[in-house]
Amino acid sequence: MHNVVFVLGPPGSGKGTICSKIQENLNYVHLSAGDLLRAERQREGSEYGALIESHIKNGSIVPVEITCSLLENAMNASGDAKGFLVDGFPRNEDNLQGWNKQMEGKAVVQFVLFLSCPVSICIDRCLNRGQGRTDDNEESLKKRVETYNHQTYPIIEHFEKSGLVREVKSERSIDEIYADVVNVFNAANKE
Ligand SMILES: Nc1ncnc2c1ncn2[C@@H]1O[C@H](COP(=O)(O)OP(=O)(O)OP(=O)(O)O)[C@@H](O)[C@H]1O
Numbered sequence: 001m002h003n004v005v006f007v008l009g010p011p012g013s014g015k016g017t018i019c020s021k022i023q024e025n026l027n028y029v030h031l032s033a034g035d036l037l038r039a040e041r042q043r044e045g046s047e048y049g050a051l052i053e054s055h056i057k058n059g060s061i062v063p064v065e066i067t068c069s070l071l072e073n074a075m076n077a078s079g080d081a082k083g084f085l086v087d088g089f090p091r092n093e094d095n096l097q098g099w100n101k102q103m104e105g106k107a108v109v110q111f112v113l114f115l116s117c118p119v120s121i122c123i124d125r126c127l128n129r130g131q132g133r134t135d136d137n138e139e140s141l142k143k144r145v146e147t148y149n150h151q152t153y154p155i156i157e158h159f160e161k162s163g164l165v166r167e168v169k170s171e172r173s174i175d176e177i178y179a180d181v182v183n184v185f186n187a188a189n190k191e
């Protein structure tokens with residue numbers, strides 16, 4: 001059974017940055033749904049390349065069958081770990097339902113780490129990220145934020161109702177955020 005922590009928050013809230021630090025120090029494996037989709041988009045022979053690129057540019061969400069299979073394959077291919085940081089998933093109702101259907105009996109959700117951050121700060125971070133992402137431009141970011149507000153935030157609210165959400169404010173320095181995140185993981189692993 002895979003132990004999973006979902007990591008959610010607006011685009012640019014620092015999910016990837018914080019997950020890298022958790023992976024380095026806490027024996028969790030970081031799996032970014034966005035990174036897996038970008039790799040699949042580049043994979044020679046992939047039948048999904050064009051579809052994925054179109055969703056990424058439009059800030060819309062790729063059908064769950066594609067994303068969940070990439071996640072499950074990555075988990076199965078990974079060695080021993082305390083758990084998996086599933087970054088940027090589930091992003092909408094389709095992601096959530098598809099995960100529940102595909103991963104029932106194969107994964108347990110330990111908690112949801114919610115990195116909350118004002119949107120204006122998130123947009124500035126993305127525009128200055130400097131990684132050449134095709135969606136780090138004003139037009140795509142407007143759509144990504146809209147998708148976050150209308151489709152992803154309701155998923156966070158859904159988990160909130162089950163008491164699974166651990167919110168950490170991420171408009172602060174990386175060290176301050178990470179200190180709070182470590183406390184969240186320590187508390188969860190004592191339960
Ligand atoms: N606490 C922070 N303070 C300042 N800059 C930060 C902070 N956290 C991350 N950044 C920077 O902001 C940018 C976005 O961070 P990151 O890629 O981790 O966000 P993300 O939530 O994974 O975004 P996305 O959803 O678009 O993948 C990066 O350039 C990163 O270096």
Ligand SMILES: Nc1ccn([C@@H]2O[C@H](COP(=O)(O)O)[C@@H](O)[C@H]2O)c(=O)n1
Binds near residue numbers: 032058090
């Ligand atoms: N569950 C997901 C996650 C991501 N996407 C698509 O990838 C884009 C980039 O995601 P990041 O987490 O790296 O920002 C995102 O805007 C979506 O188009 C997805 O479809 N499903």
Ligand SMILES: [Mg+2]
Binds near residue numbers: 015
């Ligand atoms: Mg990211």
